[in-house]
Amino acid sequence: VISPRAILRKLFLVDIFTGLAVTLRYYFSRKVTVQFPEQVLEPPERFRGLIRLYRDERGEPLCIACKACQRACGQGCFVAIEGVREEGRKTPKPVVFDWRLDRCSFCGLCTLVCPTDAIRNSNEYLLTASGREACFFRHDEMYLTGDDLQEFFRKERP
Numbered sequence: 743v744i745s746p747r748a749i750l751r752k753l754f755l756v757d758i759f760t761g762l763a764v765t766l767r768y769y770f771s772r773k774v775t776v777q778f779p780e781q782v783l784e785p786p787e788r789f790r791g792l793i794r795l796y797r798d799e800r801g802e803p804l805c806i807a808c809k810a811c812q813r814a815c816g817q818g819c820f821v822a823i824e825g826v827r828e829e830g831r832k833t834p835k836p837v838v839f840d841w842r843l844d845r846c847s848f849c850g851l852c853t854l855v856c857p858t859d860a861i862r863n864s865n866e867y868l869l870t871a872s873g874r875e876a877c878f879f880r881h882d883e884m885y886l887t888g889d890d891l892q893e894f895f896r897k898e899r900p
């Protein structure tokens with residue numbers, strides 16, 4: 743037995759108008775969809791993106807090749823780190839720094855143990871590589887960000 747209330751609802755198309763009201767409300771409300779890739783979101787401050795090396799204000803590497811990050815990483819991302827001590831410099835400078843993105847879980851452990859804050863999680867998250875080889879970074883490539891990083895990922899490899 744259909745209740746009189748249900749009959750009235752059907753008669754005055756209440757459900758249809760309720761649905762239309764919802765549609766109209768969303769049509770005029772603020773859009774939350776991001777039109778990627780034309781529009782790219784800035785990640786939050788604590789976002790753990792691609793691991794990058796950093797330099798000081800004079801452009802000198804902050805890394806002193808102490809290998810603490812290599813020891814902390816449980817994934818074996820740091821394949822090789824070697825440093826040299828140049829004349830007039832108190833700390834060694836990295837000359838070899840081979841790092842593999844394809845093994846990284848973005849845990850951030852390496853950044854926690856670094857004594858000079860040389861290695862950090864950047865806010866880079868556009869990490870589409872053309873193959874495994876494109877995930878292998880050498881020392882100079884560990885500083886790439888933004889467009890330079892995208893170019894690195896797109897680079898043809900033998």
Ligand code: SF4
Pocket residue numbers: 793814815816817818819820845846847848849850851852853
């Ligand atoms: S973020 Fe974690 S997995 Fe990635 S390199 Fe650092 S320690 Fe290794």
Ligand code: SF4
Pocket residue numbers: 804805806807808809810811812823855856857858859860861
């Ligand atoms: S990045 Fe930091 S922890 Fe890793 S070798 Fe350089 S100074 Fe040491």
